[in-house]
Amino acid sequence: MPVNKATDSAPSPRRHSGQYAGKAATTRRRERKSKLLAAGIALIGDQGFNATSIDAVCARAGLTKRYFYEAFDSRESLLIEAFRAVSTELLQAISQAALPYLGDSRQLVHQGLRATYAFVAAEPAKVRLMFIEALSLRGQLGRSYVESLDGFVQLLLSLTRPFLPPGAASEAELKVMARGAIGAIMHLCQGWIASDFRQPAEELIAGSERLFAGAGRELGIHPEPRA
């Protein structure tokens, strides 16, 4: 409903075709929206959601409220879209880093963790938004948040399932363990950010690896001893 490309049936003499600054209307719209999204991510990520007003987002994006409401329904919908964007971005980063090592469980875990902590260090605002601010979503929004985090759980499960001996754990147990593992990483990242990255990433990676290794061992995965 909000987008009326074909304005009306009244055939007013069309002297204008929607081109502006050399770009079509939809293109301009998309550009504005992504500007707002970037501004929103930055602000929410480092000042918190409830401290981020719509006006502030618009000011940072160099636009006005008019365009905010053109692109989003409300502040919450901005948060949701921001979360989705950031979440898939991290998910892809991890996948991309881990996929080349499908044959070696140790490397798989190591590279996945490396990519995760690298992302956190490079984009703390995005991570803060994803791991902290998005938690405050309520009701069905909260459900969508849980679903999205499920993406990480599914990724972890699909990556590790090939290594699992049959009957190592029930499906429910497996999922709980995967969720827990994701939670462990999230929590470590939260603490890392909150303490201004004082701890060297290597320590975090080492500890995380051992947690994963333990879980794997518990499930009957015995990686080749490192060379």
Next chain:
Amino acid sequence: MPVNKATDSAPSPRRHSGQYAGKAATTRRRERKSKLLAAGIALIGDQGFNATSIDAVCARAGLTKRYFYEAFDSRESLLIEAFRAVSTELLQAISQAALPYLGDSRQLVHQGLRATYAFVAAEPAKVRLMFIEALSLRGQLGRSYVESLDGFVQLLLSLTRPFLPPGAASEAELKVMARGAIGAIMHLCQGWIASDFRQPAEELIAGSERLFAGAGRELGIHPEPRA
């Protein structure tokens, strides 16, 4: 500064001694404060922090703003005190449940987890406040949050250290693993609450236990196989 017990040096003819309703002034003050704290915990816990106004807290406590500002400096300070209170409460519940089993690592973990999930089920608002709302604290407040969570890490470390073979892991690694384990439990609790406790607690406990067992195994702890 806010508490002036001895009012002044001017010796006005004291006809009143501070007694009221049979209780001393400080007692009344404490009672009001704890009423406000309870109201704040309940509201913050099930409506979220930024949706909880001071007026709402006062209304729920059956008091007026006058007493809120008598007891707390601001909304944030209420959140901080609420977090502290709830946090130590959970910490004590876990300690109490786990301490009788200091000799058996399996039982130790099991009872600790049982107590944790029982607390979550019994007091979701408190847990929500502790695990979700408190995350939004910024700046030095955030540091106090991290510190408080450190209490759980220390508890876990002190409980498991007796079982550790020497040289199983560096101190840093150990702490990272403990933080991760706490994070795993927190995340599982968050998801449990968000999904309205649909999943049976036993599944969560079982999965959590295996995570802990894996970590223990990774560190060289081999509990007696269950009878």
Next chain:
DNA sequence: CCACTCTGACACCAGTTCGTGTCAGACAAT
């Protein structure tokens, strides 16, 4: 040059919240 649309700045209202101030009445002690 003209007709028309797109753009961005701003005004504006309604609602909410914080934090303080005021005030009449209840209560205690002499």
Next chain:
DNA sequence: ATTGTCTGACACGAACTGGTGTCAGAGTGG
């Protein structure tokens, strides 16, 4: 009974925010 404190209700101003409306001017294509 009287004096003084304690209590709770309410009023009030200031600030902020969400969301909508208005408007003049720039840019477009004919």
